Amino acid sequence: MTIQLTHFSAAFIFALFASIVFGITHRDTTRDMVRYGLYCFAMFLGGALLAGWAMWLVRR
Amino acid sequence: MANSTTAKSKAAAAEQSASMMTVIAPALGWLIPGAGHMIQKRWIRGGLLFVSIVALFVFGLMMQGHIYKANGGDILDILGFIGDLGGGGMYLATLAVNGGQGAIAQAIADYGTKFMIVAGLLNFVAVADAYHIAIGKKR
Numbered sequence: 650m651t652i653q654l655t656h657f658s659a660a661f662i663f664a665l666f667a668s669i670v671f672g673i674t675h676r677d678t679t680r681d682m683v684r685y686g687l688y689c690f691a692m693f694l695g696g697a698l699l700a701g702w703a704m705w706l707v708r709r
Numbered sequence: 710m711a712n713s714t715t716a717k718s719k720a721a722a723a724e725q726s727a728s729m730m731t732v733i734a735p736a737l738g739w740l741i742p743g744a745g746h747m748i749q750k751r752w753i754r755g756g757l758l759f760v761s762i763v764a765l766f767v768f769g770l771m772m773q774g775h776i777y778k779a780n781g782g783d784i785l786d787i788l789g790f791i792g793d794l795g796g797g798g799m800y801l802a803t804l805a806v807n808g809g810q811g812a813i814a815q816a817i818a819d820y821g822t823k824f825m826i827v828a829g830l831l832n833f834v835a836v837a838d839a840y841h842i843a844i845g846k847k848r
Contacts, residue, residue, distance in 0.1 A: 651772070652768070653817060656816075659820045662765075662768060665761075666831075669757055670761050670834060673757060673758060674758075674835060
Protein backbone atom coordinates (compact mmCIF):
# COMPACT_ATOMS: atom_id res chain seq x y z
CA MET A 650 0.00 0.00 0.00
CA THR A 651 1.51 3.29 -1.15
CA ILE A 652 0.70 6.78 0.00
CA GLN A 653 1.45 9.99 -1.89
CA LEU A 654 1.90 13.01 0.31
CA THR A 655 2.53 16.60 -0.62
CA HIS A 656 5.70 18.19 0.74
CA PHE A 657 3.63 20.22 3.22
CA SER A 658 1.68 17.15 4.40
CA ALA A 659 4.91 15.26 4.96
CA ALA A 660 6.36 18.21 6.91
CA PHE A 661 3.16 18.48 8.98
CA ILE A 662 3.08 14.79 9.87
CA PHE A 663 6.77 14.75 10.72
CA ALA A 664 6.45 17.87 12.89
CA LEU A 665 3.35 16.53 14.65
CA PHE A 666 4.77 13.17 15.73
CA ALA A 667 8.27 14.41 16.49
CA SER A 668 6.82 17.21 18.66
CA ILE A 669 4.68 14.78 20.64
CA VAL A 670 7.74 12.64 21.41
CA PHE A 671 9.90 15.67 22.23
CA GLY A 672 7.24 17.14 24.51
CA ILE A 673 6.85 13.90 26.47
CA THR A 674 10.55 13.10 26.82
CA HIS A 675 11.98 16.55 27.46
CA ARG A 676 9.65 17.87 30.17
CA ASP A 677 8.35 16.67 33.54
CA THR A 678 4.84 18.00 34.11
CA THR A 679 1.88 17.57 31.77
CA ARG A 680 1.49 21.32 31.29
CA ASP A 681 5.16 21.73 30.40
CA MET A 682 5.01 18.73 28.07
CA VAL A 683 2.09 20.25 26.13
CA ARG A 684 3.69 23.70 25.96
CA TYR A 685 7.06 22.35 24.81
CA GLY A 686 5.39 20.06 22.28
CA LEU A 687 3.51 23.00 20.77
CA TYR A 688 6.71 25.03 20.72
CA CYS A 689 8.58 22.24 18.94
CA PHE A 690 5.74 21.85 16.41
CA ALA A 691 5.88 25.58 15.62
CA MET A 692 9.64 25.44 15.25
CA PHE A 693 9.61 22.35 13.01
CA LEU A 694 6.87 23.56 10.68
CA GLY A 695 7.78 27.23 10.82
CA GLY A 696 11.42 26.41 10.25
CA ALA A 697 10.58 24.29 7.22
CA LEU A 698 8.44 27.07 5.71
CA LEU A 699 11.08 29.68 6.46
CA ALA A 700 13.82 27.54 4.93
CA GLY A 701 11.67 27.01 1.86
CA TRP A 702 11.17 30.73 1.34
CA ALA A 703 14.87 31.38 2.00
CA MET A 704 15.75 28.84 -0.71
CA TRP A 705 13.29 30.54 -3.07
CA LEU A 706 15.03 33.87 -2.40
CA VAL A 707 18.44 32.38 -3.05
CA ARG A 708 17.18 30.77 -6.26
CA ARG A 709 15.66 34.04 -7.37
CA MET B 710 12.74 -7.42 65.93
CA ALA B 711 10.69 -9.52 63.50
CA ASN B 712 9.12 -6.35 62.13
CA SER B 713 12.48 -4.80 61.31
CA THR B 714 13.62 -8.04 59.55
CA THR B 715 10.44 -8.10 57.49
CA ALA B 716 10.83 -4.42 56.67
CA LYS B 717 14.46 -5.00 55.61
CA SER B 718 13.58 -7.91 53.32
CA LYS B 719 10.72 -5.90 51.78
CA ALA B 720 13.07 -2.99 51.16
CA ALA B 721 15.62 -5.35 49.58
CA ALA B 722 12.94 -6.86 47.33
CA ALA B 723 11.76 -3.39 46.29
CA GLU B 724 15.33 -2.35 45.52
CA GLN B 725 15.91 -5.46 43.41
CA SER B 726 12.67 -4.87 41.54
CA ALA B 727 13.68 -1.27 40.86
CA SER B 728 17.10 -2.31 39.58
CA MET B 729 15.52 -4.95 37.29
CA MET B 730 13.21 -2.28 35.92
CA THR B 731 16.24 -0.23 34.86
CA VAL B 732 17.02 -3.07 32.43
CA ILE B 733 13.55 -4.32 31.52
CA ALA B 734 11.94 -0.93 30.79
CA PRO B 735 14.54 0.26 28.25
CA ALA B 736 14.74 -3.18 26.61
CA LEU B 737 10.97 -3.45 26.28
CA GLY B 738 10.78 0.18 25.15
CA TRP B 739 13.23 -0.53 22.34
CA LEU B 740 11.28 -3.58 21.21
CA ILE B 741 7.84 -1.94 21.38
CA PRO B 742 7.82 1.89 21.34
CA GLY B 743 6.24 3.25 24.50
CA ALA B 744 6.17 -0.10 26.30
CA GLY B 745 8.99 0.99 28.61
CA HIS B 746 6.71 3.75 29.90
CA MET B 747 3.59 1.58 30.06
CA ILE B 748 5.32 -1.08 32.15
CA GLN B 749 6.06 1.70 34.68
CA LYS B 750 2.38 2.69 34.69
CA ARG B 751 2.82 5.83 32.60
CA TRP B 752 -0.03 4.72 30.34
CA ILE B 753 -0.84 7.95 28.51
CA ARG B 754 2.78 8.82 27.82
CA GLY B 755 3.49 5.29 26.66
CA GLY B 756 0.41 5.25 24.47
CA LEU B 757 1.26 8.57 22.83
CA LEU B 758 4.85 7.48 22.24
CA PHE B 759 3.62 4.21 20.71
CA VAL B 760 1.19 5.95 18.37
CA SER B 761 3.67 8.66 17.32
CA ILE B 762 6.70 6.46 16.68
CA VAL B 763 4.79 3.64 15.02
CA ALA B 764 2.81 6.08 12.86
CA LEU B 765 6.01 7.76 11.68
CA PHE B 766 7.53 4.38 10.81
CA VAL B 767 4.41 3.12 9.04
CA PHE B 768 4.08 6.35 7.05
CA GLY B 769 7.71 5.87 6.04
CA LEU B 770 7.00 2.36 4.78
CA MET B 771 3.88 3.50 2.94
CA MET B 772 5.92 6.18 1.19
CA GLN B 773 8.12 3.36 -0.17
CA GLY B 774 11.03 4.32 2.06
CA HIS B 775 14.19 2.22 2.13
CA ILE B 776 15.26 0.19 5.20
CA TYR B 777 18.98 -0.10 5.83
CA LYS B 778 20.54 -3.42 6.77
CA ALA B 779 23.83 -3.86 8.62
CA ASN B 780 26.56 -2.74 6.24
CA GLY B 781 30.16 -1.64 6.17
CA GLY B 782 29.86 0.78 3.34
CA ASP B 783 29.20 4.50 3.06
CA ILE B 784 29.04 6.42 6.37
CA LEU B 785 25.51 7.61 5.55
CA ASP B 786 24.39 4.00 5.02
CA ILE B 787 25.89 3.04 8.39
CA LEU B 788 24.13 5.97 10.09
CA GLY B 789 20.89 5.02 8.33
CA PHE B 790 21.22 1.50 9.72
CA ILE B 791 21.82 2.82 13.25
CA GLY B 792 18.74 5.03 12.96
CA ASP B 793 16.58 2.23 11.60
CA LEU B 794 17.79 -0.09 14.36
CA GLY B 795 16.06 2.17 16.88
CA GLY B 796 12.77 0.98 15.46
CA GLY B 797 13.21 -2.22 17.42
CA GLY B 798 10.42 -4.71 16.79
CA MET B 799 9.13 -2.70 13.83
CA TYR B 800 12.57 -2.85 12.18
CA LEU B 801 12.90 -6.59 12.80
CA ALA B 802 9.38 -7.27 11.51
CA THR B 803 9.98 -5.21 8.38
CA LEU B 804 13.20 -7.07 7.63
CA ALA B 805 11.48 -10.40 8.27
CA VAL B 806 8.90 -9.71 5.55
CA ASN B 807 11.59 -8.22 3.28
CA GLY B 808 9.93 -4.82 3.35
CA GLY B 809 11.54 -1.48 2.60
CA GLN B 810 13.92 -2.85 -0.02
CA GLY B 811 12.79 -0.80 -2.98
CA ALA B 812 15.03 1.69 -4.74
CA ILE B 813 14.49 5.32 -3.79
CA ALA B 814 13.06 6.34 -7.13
CA GLN B 815 11.11 9.44 -6.20
CA ALA B 816 11.21 12.30 -3.68
CA ILE B 817 8.43 10.89 -1.54
CA ALA B 818 10.40 7.65 -1.08
CA ASP B 819 13.34 9.71 0.19
CA TYR B 820 11.01 11.29 2.73
CA GLY B 821 9.85 7.81 3.67
CA THR B 822 13.41 6.66 4.31
CA LYS B 823 14.03 9.65 6.55
CA PHE B 824 10.71 9.10 8.38
CA MET B 825 11.79 5.59 9.35
CA ILE B 826 15.25 6.70 10.46
CA VAL B 827 13.76 9.47 12.59
CA ALA B 828 11.20 7.07 14.07
CA GLY B 829 14.11 4.90 15.21
CA LEU B 830 16.01 7.84 16.64
CA LEU B 831 12.92 9.07 18.48
CA ASN B 832 12.53 5.59 19.94
CA PHE B 833 16.09 5.82 21.28
CA VAL B 834 15.05 9.07 23.00
CA ALA B 835 11.95 7.36 24.39
CA VAL B 836 14.08 4.47 25.68
CA ALA B 837 16.37 6.92 27.47
CA ASP B 838 13.30 8.59 29.00
CA ALA B 839 12.00 5.22 30.21
CA TYR B 840 15.38 4.56 31.81
CA HIS B 841 15.33 7.95 33.57
CA ILE B 842 11.90 7.13 34.98
CA ALA B 843 13.19 3.73 36.16
CA ILE B 844 16.15 5.25 38.02
CA GLY B 845 13.94 7.91 39.58
CA LYS B 846 15.50 10.83 37.75
CA LYS B 847 12.12 11.72 36.27
CA ARG B 848 8.55 11.33 37.55
